[in-house]
Amino acid sequence: MKVNWICTLTQPGHIAQALVHFNRAEESADKDFSKTEACRSLFDGLNKIQTEWLIQRDDCDMGEVKAFQTMITEVLQQESRETFLQCKELRSFISFSPHIMNHDTLRRHKYRPDEEIDPRLAKKASEEHKRLERAYNDYLTQSSGKTEEERVLKRAAELLYIVRSNIAHGEKTPYGPDVKKIERDELVSAVVVPVQFLLFNLLLDNPDQKLVVYGTLASGEANHRMIADLAGHWEKCVIRGSFHETNGLPMFKWDPSGPEQDAQIFISPELPKKWDQLDRFEGISYQRRLIPTIVKNVISISNIYLDNEC
Numbered sequence: 001m002k003v004n005w006i007c008t009l010t011q012p013g014h015i016a017q018a019l020v021h022f023n024r025a026e027e028s029a030d031k032d033f034s035k036t037e038a039c040r041s042l043f044d045g046l047n048k049i050q051t052e053w054l055i056q057r058d059d060c061d062m063g064e065v066k067a068f069q070t071m072i073t074e075v076l077q078q079e080s081r082e083t084f085l086q087c088k089e090l091r092s093f094i095s096f097s098p099h100i101m102n103h104d105t106l107r108r109h110k111y112r113p114d115e116e117i118d119p120r121l122a123k124k125a126s127e128e129h130k131r132l133e134r135a136y137n138d139y140l141t142q143s144s145g146k147t148e149e150e151r152v153l154k155r156a157a158e159l160l161y162i163v164r165s166n167i168a169h170g171e172k173t174p175y176g177p178d179v180k181k182i183e184r185d186e187l188v189s190a191v192v193v194p195v196q197f198l199l200f201n202l203l204l205d206n207p208d209q210k211l212v213v214y215g216t217l218a219s220g221e222a223n224h225r226m227i228a229d230l231a232g233h234w235e236k237c238v239i240r241g242s243f244h245e246t247n248g249l250p251m252f253k254w255d256p257s258g259p260e261q262d263a264q265i266f267i268s269p270e271l272p273k274k275w276d277q278l279d280r281f282e283g284i285s286y287q288r289r290l291i292p293t294i295v296k297n298v299i300s301i302s303n304i305y306l307d308n309e310c
Contacts, residue, residue, distance in 0.1 A: 004205035005056060005075055009299040012292035014052035015204070016256040019301070021045030022200055023289040029193070030287070036167060036182075039189035042196035043164040049203055069157040072199070073150050080202040081149055085139065089194040090156065094136050096191050099126035100159060103166045103181070113178035128159050156195075163192050200290075207290050208272045210302035212239060214263045215250040226281055232268025238294040239263050239304070246285065251307035254291045265293055265302055275303075284308060 009015070025041040028034065053071050054060045062070065076084060084090060105125040111117060132155035139148040167185055201208050216223040219234065241255040279288055286305040293302050
């Protein structure tokens with residue numbers, strides 16, 4: 001199996017910035033804030049991943065849309081492709097109704113926010129979404145070979161980029177604010193955010209299967225029973241930041257430029273089914289977030305429970 005590109009990095013680079021955006025979106029989701037703002041943060045994070053991937057590929061001149069499509073088709077290997085292509089998150093994105101429209105197409109055809117969109121213009125502006133629908137139907141009904149898979153991945157990346165551009169342009173138009181666009185963006189973002197979270201996980205080599213442990217969950221400690229039943233293995237790792245205690249509890253504050261600290265990382269494909277239980281156990285004093293760790297001199301992205309006050 002081809003090694004995930006993230007496992008070749010010795011320094012986090014732009015990935016650390018991507019995780020800041022990811023964690024901000026997680027916080028928005030936890031507090032039930034605007035889906036559009038969470039979506040915007042995740043697109044910013046995916047852009048940072050793309051920047052680092054292009055640097056490692058030594059091909060920074062590729063156009064934005066093509067780079068996003070190529071990153072997804074090249075990085076997602078067979079198991080990850082199947083996970084993405086068969087997931088409920090992608091199906092919800094594809095089946096979203098009404099079709100997602102390209103607001104650049106609307107603007108170029110002098111769309112006015114105070115008027116009903118002409119059906120012919122709506123059809124033209126929805127073409128990217130319809131291309132994804134057709135590609136996905138072909139994937140489901142034909143042989144589902146590599147060609148069909150890549151078409152879906154490219155069309156999904158294309159439509160995600162449309163959503164990113166729509167959000168980035170805001171609701172301003174030459175004719176005044178587009179209040180309806182704010183409502184549409186929020187509805188679209190609600191189905192896009194789960195796809196973005198999944199892409200983060202797949203592009204960064206399944207951090208949902210990794211947990212940095214520095215307290216009582218470690219082997220031999222008081223609460224190790226919480227994960228003792230999971231099949232997996234332990235590795236030594238290095239993280240950056242600072243440890244402290246609050247009310248007798250060990251806490252960690254992540255700082256990408258902070259001092260190196262030794263910790264352990266537990267790696268298990270069974271962790272995803274345990275997260276809800278672990279989150280409840282850790283309680284409101286902690287927040288589970290992603291950070292870069294160093295394992296055997298290379299970068300590994302992992303979950304960790306951080307001090308919720310920091």
